[in-house]
Amino acid sequence: MSRAPFPPFAEDSARHKVRLAEDGWNSRDPASVALAYTPDSRWRNHVEFPKGRAEIEAFLNRKWAGELECRLIKELWAFAGNRIAVRYAYEYCDDSGQWFRAYGNENWEFADDGLMAARHASINEHPIRETDRKFHWPLGRRPDDHPGLSELGL
Incomplete structure (x- = not known):
């Protein structure tokens, strides 16, 4: 199995x-x-360290x-060789109806495949009011014409 781009x-x-x-x-x-x-x-995600696909799933x-x-936007920050750094933000609500926005950075390393x-x-999050949400597309893929993080001032 492989996943382009390589x-x-x-x-x-x-x-x-x-x-x-x-x-x-x-998705x-x-x-x-x-x-x-x-x-x-x-992986390193908050205080969890999943290893392998089964633990990731x-x-x-x-x-x-x-x-x-939950709706997420990622933005390229830097890249070199087989590594990519991104920044991202996502919004979600919990089962009580409280909304949150999380901000983070990820460092990725890829295999040749x-x-x-x-x-x-590295992630931090804070509660927001529903009226402060910025990500309003239907669940699923972000539409191509929806602003990214920089355009939203995030």
Whole structure:
């Protein structure tokens, strides 16, 4: 199995890889998202450190069970060789109806086959009012004409 685009990344291929990752996460399909990672991929996400696709899929199932109406935007920050750095923000509500916005940075390392071998995430979040939401597209892929993080001032 492989996932284009492949390293080493140029700006266009790095941007494309970031959009593919955003689209995958916005699908909220843990089994499909886990396939973008190497079988032995290593993560750091808050205080969890999943290793391998099975743990990644289980992590995503738990995460998305509690993050309702979640919408995410990722933006390329930097790239070199087989590594990409992104910044991102996502909005979600919990089962009580409280909305949150989370901001973060991720450092990604890819294997030659284009699968992600390592993901190091740094994330913080805070409650927001529903009226302060900025991500309003229907659940699923962000429309191409929806503003990105920079255009939204995030």
